Amino acid sequence: MERTLAKELPNRIGQRVRLLGWAHHIRPVGKITFLLLRDRTGICQAVTTDPAKFHLNDVKRESIVEIIGTVKPEPQARQGCELELEELKVLIEPVAPLPFEVNRSKKKLNLKLDMILDHRAFALRNPEFGAVFKVQAEIVRTFAEFLRQEGFLEVHTSKIVAAGTEGGTALFPIQYFEQKAYLAQSPQFYKQMLVGAGYERVFEIGFVYRAEDHATSRHINEYLSLDYEMGFIQSYRDVTQLENRFLKQLVANLAKNCAEEIQLLGARLPEVSEIPEIHFRDALEVLRKDYGRDTTSMLDLDPEGERQLCDYAQKTYNSEFLFVTHYPRQTRPFYTMWDPDDPEYTFGFDLLFRGLEVTTGSQRIHDYHQLVENIRHFGLNPEKFAFYLEIFQYAVPPHGGLAIGAERLTQQFLGLNNIREASFFPRDRFRLTP
RNA sequence: GGGCCCGUAGUGUAGCCUGGUUUAACACGUCGCCCUGUCACGGCGAAGAUCGCCAGUUCAAAUCUGGUCGGGCCCGCCA
Numbered sequence: 185m186e187r188t189l190a191k192e193l194p195n196r197i198g199q200r201v202r203l204l205g206w207a208h209h210i211r212p213v214g215k216i217t218f219l220l221l222r223d224r225t226g227i228c229q230a231v232t233t234d235p236a237k238f239h240l241n242d243v244k245r246e247s248i249v250e251i252i253g254t255v256k257p258e259p260q261a262r263q264g265c266e267l268e269l270e271e272l273k274v275l276i277e278p279v280a281p282l283p284f285e286v287n288r289s290k291k292k293l294n295l296k297l298d299m300i301l302d303h304r305a306f307a308l309r310n311p312e313f314g315a316v317f318k319v320q321a322e323i324v325r326t327f328a329e330f331l332r333q334e335g336f337l338e339v340h341t342s343k344i345v346a347a348g349t350e351g352g353t354a355l356f357p358i359q360y361f362e363q364k365a366y367l368a369q370s371p372q373f374y375k376q377m378l379v380g381a382g383y384e385r386v387f388e389i390g391f392v393y394r395a396e397d398h399a400t401s402r403h404i405n406e407y408l409s410l411d412y413e414m415g416f417i418q419s420y421r422d423v424t425q426l427e428n429r430f431l432k433q434l435v436a437n438l439a440k441n442c443a444e445e446i447q448l449l450g451a452r453l454p455e456v457s458e459i460p461e462i463h464f465r466d467a468l469e470v471l472r473k474d475y476g477r478d479t480t481s482m483l484d485l486d487p488e489g490e491r492q493l494c495d496y497a498q499k500t501y502n503s504e505f506l507f508v509t510h511y512p513r514q515t516r517p518f519y520t521m522w523d524p525d526d527p528e529y530t531f532g533f534d535l536l537f538r539g540l541e542v543t544t545g546s547q548r549i550h551d552y553h554q555l556v557e558n559i560r561h562f563g564l565n566p567e568k569f570a571f572y573l574e575i576f577q578y579a580v581p582p583h584g585g586l587a588i589g590a591e592r593l594t595q596q597f598l599g600l601n602n603i604r605e606a607s608f609f610p611r612d613r614f615r616l617t618p
Numbered sequence: 619g620g621g622c623c624c625g626u627a628g629u630g631u632a633g634c635c636u637g638g639u640u641u642a643a644c645a646c647g648u649c650g651c652c653c654u655g656u657c658a659c660g661g662c663g664a665a666g667a668u669c670g671c672c673a674g675u676u677c678a679a680a681u682c683u684g685g686u687c688g689g690g691c692c693c694g695c696c697a
Contacts, residue, residue: 213660214653233654245647260655284629285647292646292658294630298689354695370697396695397619407697487693534697544697589697602690603697614689 185252191225194265196255201267203228204275206309207247209287210240219243219269220287221251227311229261232269240272246286246309248276286310297602304609304618315445316606319438320594324389326437327410327588330430336385336412341374343367343391347568354395356405367393370587373572375413376519376548380580387412389590399613401602402540402592406611410593413585420521420531420547423584424461424507427535427543431505432456438597451598454504454538460497461507464529470496483515491539509533518562519555520546521584531584538596545586552576 188201205223212218217235220227230251235241243249252271257264283302284295286309293310300307308314328338344360345368355366371388378386392409417423435456438446446453462470467485471477475492485493485508497506510529513522520532532546549555555576559566566573594606604610609618 209657211656211659212653213656216654216656218656218659220657227657229657231655258655260657262657281628281648288646288658292630294646296630296689299629392697394696398693398695399690400692400696401690403696409697484695540697542697587697592697 189225190221190223190228193228193255193267194263197257197265198255200252200254200270202250202252203267204250205248207243207245207249210243210245212241217241219249219251219272221249222309222311228263228267230267230269231258231261238269238272243272243274244277246278246282247274249274282306297604301604301610301615302618308608312448313605315448316594316598316600317608318445319442319449319598320590320606322438322442323434323593323597324408324410324590326434327430328387328389330433331385331387331412334385334426336387336414337378337383339375339378339383339386339388340390341368341371341378341388343393346571354397356393356395369394370409371411372517372519372587373569375411375585376580376583377572377575379413379415379583379585380575380578384415384581385412397613401604402595404591404603404607404610404612407592407603407607408590410588410590411585413583415581415583417547417582417584420509420533420545420584423545423547423586424459424509424533424535427545427586427588428456428459431459446598449598453597455502456505457503459505459507459535460501460503461509461533462493462497464508464510464512467493467508483512485534485541487540490536490541494536494539497536504538506536507533508536516546518558518564519548521549533586535586535588537593538599540592540596542592542596543586543588545584547582547584550576550580550582552580 185202188196188203190203190205203221203223205221207219208222208227209220210217211220212235216231216233217240219230219240221230230253232238232240250273251267251269253267253269255265255267258266283306284293284299286306290310290312300313332338344358344365346365355369358365358367370392371390375386375388388411390409391406393406395405396403414423414426435453439453468479468482471489471492472479474496477489477492482489493506493508494504497503510523511532511534513528513530516530516532520530522530530546534541535543549558552573555573556566559569591603591606594600595603598606600606604612
């Protein structure tokens with residue numbers, strides 16, 4: 185007898201079906217007992233007026249069971265139908281007490297994050313914890329699908345690198361046979377090199393590593409970076425406008441394909457129209473005038489400033505997104521193109537979403553001599569970057585790109601308190617397992 | 619790297635300031651009994667904690683002090 189999935193039950197009314205899954209909840213109510221069975225598609229209800237016949241009261245929660253029965257319409261059941269239990273077999277029983285319940289709401293459970301992460305695989309059985317990653321999968325899927333539509337090639341570049349790339353961020357050193365190497369903090373150089381290689385448009389979805397000693401609700405040391413890089417652009421706006429269109433498609437796809445998960449998590453999807461942009465200089469002026477901030481020595485936005493600018497964007501443009509553009513030259517990496525009309529500022533931008541930076545990008549320098557000059561300007565040695573610079577000697581088109589933190593985007597879409605909730609097995613300053 | 623905060627049954631908390639009527643309380647879970655429409659089911663009962671660990675103060679420490687280990691949040695930096 186073929187397996188029927190929980191979600192398919194309403195299409196099987198009148199039929200005798202067989203289901204496999206976990207005993208999510210056994211709820212005796214007088215002479216009748218309900219068995220809630222959970223599989224990858226959801227939860228369905230079986231019922232019997234003879235629980236003793238099936239030894240239902242001896243079935244432990246989270247046992248794997250096989251049930252057979254006839255589907256009958258039942259307006260009082262959540263699915264509008266339920267399974268009249270005819271056979272029940274316990275296939276696999278838990279051999280240890282459950283660390284906590286998985287059949288209650290996240291709010292009701294009120295678990296400390298550490299408890300969730302210590303028992304991560306088990307915790308994901310809770311539909312709410314699990315739903316986060318169905319949404320994340322849709323985010324990643326849409327990113328790839330959208331960029332393929334736009335003529336981008338999906339690439340995968342090495343995460344083992346020889347040189348410290350962008351400076352600033354700390355790198356994890358690793359021993360690579362007799363050489364010293366590092367875990368990549370970004371696919372930055374490689375995606376630019378592949379634009380120069382003639383692919384023009386590439387995107388990459390891969391983990392990157394940052395050895396930052398931070399401990400906050402928005403940082404992890406290994407995160408999934410959604411990167412793209414595109415050649416033959418007119419300006420950085422080609423890059424930001426593409427992201428704007430991606431976000432439109434993403435919200436549409438989430439509404440269509442993740443409605444249940446969004447609802448379960450109590451999340452609200454944002455409206456995406458034309459995302460407003462603000463010059464860094466003007467952003468500081470807003471912070472100074474509207475929020476009373478002292479911006480005299482501000483070369484970058486602090487988290488409070490990011491929240492305030494999002495508040496401003498909401499009030500002024502009715503947008504939950506805001507591009508902040510033209511960051512000062514000294515705070516952006518050496519490959520960032522500066523504004524020739526205003527050389528203190530660059531064509532580098534961030535995307536803020538609900539108070540948090542979720543994207544960094546820029547137009548890059550494509551002229552070989554200018555790039556070498558800027559590496560020196562930052563006090564770095566161009567010889568160290570020879571592998572990267574080589575292709576620029578052979579003509580690279582004007583190009584730009586960006587990187588989105590997948591976990592951060594998930595966190596912001598779903599209103600999660602901590603980025604670790606949006607990572608299956610997060611790596612932070614102290615956590616290396618599971 | 620800097621600052622602030624938290625460790626009490628399987629889980630989440632109260633009690634701690636102001637040490638002693640505490641036999642360490644409550645909710646969920648677990649176990650037992652009852653309930654024919656539950657979906658956070660309900661009712662009655664039971665078991666379950668040497669209060670993170672070590673030392674000190676005291677007649678007396680979950681409670682005060684110091685150390686230690688584990689954890690959280692914010693800042694710097696970043697996605």
